[in-house]
Amino acid sequence: MSLALEDVRRVAHLARLNLTEDEAAAYVGQLASILDYFERLGTAPTADVPPTAHALALQDVLRDDVPAAGCGPDLALRNAPSVDQGFFKVPKVLADGEA
């Protein structure tokens, strides 16, 4: 399967990944050969076969809705790259006038 540089760039954008020029160029060939390998699935007889998303047929588990202690703001913020007045500080999400 042939894959163009634009295809790699499009998927990288969907995956929210910046790629360097070298990375993108390497992925063109590598991903093409991996996608080629996937072609063999085409011959698998799956016409009437349901999909398996999970190995076990487990039921959803519900617990009693009982309040428990949380971890508290100091602990929750322990690994935050940027903090302001006890909150995670993040880049502006909405453009001006969008709110």
Added chain:
Amino acid sequence: MLTVFETAEGVRRGRVLAEDVMRDCLKRIGAAAEICAFLHVDAERSLAAARRIDEARSRGEALGPLCGVPIAVKDNLCTSFAPTTCGSAMLAGFSSLYDAEVVRRLERAGAIVVGKTNLDEFAMGSSTENSAFGPTRNPWDPERVPGGSSGGSAAAVAARLVPAALGSDTGGSIRQPAALCGVTGLKPGYGRVSRFGLVAFGSSLDQVGPITTDARDAALLMNVLAGPDARDSTSAPDAPPDYVSAIDAPIGGLRIGLPREYFGEGLSTEVEAAVHGAIDVLRTLGARTKDITLPHTEYAAACYYLVAPAEASSNLARFDGLRYGRRAEGADLIEVYKASRGQGLGAEVKRRIMIGTHALSSGYYDAYYDKASRVRTLIRGDFERAFSEVDVIAGPVTPTTAFCLGEKTSDPLAMYLSDVYTIPANLAGICGISVPCGFDARGLPIGLQLMGPVFGEARLLQTAHQFQLATDHHRCVPPAFLATEAAA
């Protein structure tokens, strides 16, 4: 070095002090720094924990089944007392708020988590070369890989730095490095061991399991690790058996299936000969063998390398640089995500996120992810049919012995195919164990794989233990580590 069994027994009976065991362990780890098995070792905490066990014993308190046993933990298991990096620059300096359930169970049983072991970044890889902190080396030959992704854990046990370690196995990441390092590695059936606090890679495939020098130690660890956990909704609700008491029964009459597809093209003649030799040993112990077929094996690798990356692309979306992990500058929110992930994640992780994103994207979902999910049903069906006829399936763990560092890094597909015999068990959710069964002409270890049905771990451990009573491959220590072994 003492086994897990001997260490716990020695500490419990007062024949050795937990503190002395720990000092010896830390000395070995320090002397073996060049194999880079560990990313982090906490000597102070470990010694303090050992002293607490000695004090508890002197007060006559009851001690746990793993009392005083130093255990290494793969660094994708969360620890509140030590860094958790997943081998990724994204998580350099990350400090978990909580402990993984398996870590908690080990320490409650008296074990001491001495450090965190190296791995392929986010457990994606088969050689431990994808760690952002440098590769681990195979104790049998430092120019070769230890396998992966639990390469640090397998190397640490093989070099006798610790009696046991935890790994995680999504497509073979416990069994493959155990085989390449000559140690015993068990992947429990899906749901047997809690995944709470295991940093998710492929959530429908991931399982935590023990890496030890022998099957008896694996059974002892499984007695502590296995069982339901209210915080893992995929953990199986049924109580696990007593694995230690299950291993002593002889295996006369055991029905062992030999799948044709695991002995074909691509399997090295030396690995094939050693595995056949091991099967002969099992026959002399009274097992009966039968040729079987797992007809959809040829699709397993393609199926896995769609399903696992698809799950990974979703799981790793959380590493966005906002609440934890590396954050890079960017003009707007999207650019911050892209720059943080672009800088923080390594080449293999990005490659898998790309495959997964592509497989799940509009227009490709049916051809890739949906098709792979249906093939997964066929592979499960292969094993269900096989286990209606046999108790255990035997074959190789890997097509070859340990390959050289750098040998497969430029060819991702070749690296992926080194997992071809271990992947099917994860897709089907069944259990598998790697047991040392010989060496090639270079002196590199070879593993025998035994697979059992869902929750058939006791039978696997029994078979492996009976095999190890009749053989001594598992007692072989890498020559470079014999001196430290003898001195201790």
